[in-house]
Amino acid sequence: MKRQSALIHSALDWRYAVREFSPEKLNAQTVDTLIDAARKSASSYGLQPYKVILIDSEAVRRDLLPYSFGQQKVLDCSHLLVFAADTRIGDQTVERYVEQYVKVRGVPAEEIAGYANHMKQALASKSLVEKREWAHQQCYIALGTLLMAAAVLEIDSCPMTGIDNTAYDEILGLTDQGLETSAIVALGHRSARDQSRELAKVRFDFEDFVIKLQRQSS
Template sequence: MDFLTALEWRYAAKRMTGESIPEPVLSRILEATRLAPSSYGLQPYTIKVISDRSVLARIHEQAAPQPQVKECSHLLVFATMSDLDDSTVDRYMQLTAGERGLETTDLTGFSEAIKGTINSFRTPAEKKAWAARQAYIALGFTLASAAVERIDASPMEGFDPAALDRTLGLDKEHLGSVVIVALGYRDAAQDPMSQMVKVRKPHSQLIQAL
């Protein structure tokens, strides 16, 4: 499917059928998500992929009462790292050196630049906000790649992050949820808005050349 045609088709489904996404299709969406850019390439987040119906039911009951949570094929939980520090950067340098056939000492300048950034945040909240912005870039790649695959992807912020973190034990992993995405197939019979024309600002209002 042409990319712009896919984006025109894309819709944040309010109801889903519960049909499972084929594994090869899901894998391509997740690989596109993995390849998304982030500041320094650090990717200060983890993405939990949930398909177990009992877990989805608990999430729906305890943290996110939207019907898509129970009706989706897979729920993606984007969770940022709450223990982002120098050791995080050191691990990333080890990965980078291994992938590129370098010594970690070759990356000293790069390492210090990243550490300078994450240590410049005055509060944990500022650091979390920065990490969340990186996760949202990956979210965009998820939504776009899902559209190309003709898979509905409904991003949601309207949930209780603390409750979701408790439900999934994210706090024990030093993670905190920031956004969730339900992947599946729209139920047009239960979701009349899915048949409506997409509304966006016209090009002349949204995009301005200077």
């Protein structure tokens, strides 16, 4: 346990939000591994109401740069990922999951009909705004999984929300696909010129971060 704990903390202490990337490119297998980690992330009901858009095209990233509030790393990173939330949340969200469930586990759909109806009812009880917020929340869970995987592999990353989401949607043609930008993450290797690489990580102390509710004896 101590060894695993040390590994986790070493990876998290190593990572930081890179300010400047080197020109070095990541290989396709490494990028696919990170995206696959996000694919295997926890998700409410396992419904995964989002997509990940992989952008290694310099031309597309150059188009996105003016809508990234001067964050040059959007262009200079090795690969740029966009987490996009599904805007069409409803029965079809559940039916898509059921189809995959049947395919993966080799069982009839009737086996989870009751659970499927429960999921449909849960989503139907949400307003359009609540459905949208729920989908974006799932994006952030997957993003966190990807960041952890990148840290373990010592691949640098920088998650960003300081962008013009509407412009991103337009440039990437997401609206017609029933998607909208939630967050982006730049991947690559830190530049030797990045002054942040040697700075201590600033986080609140454990005691200030955790509220412990002790169980009282009866």
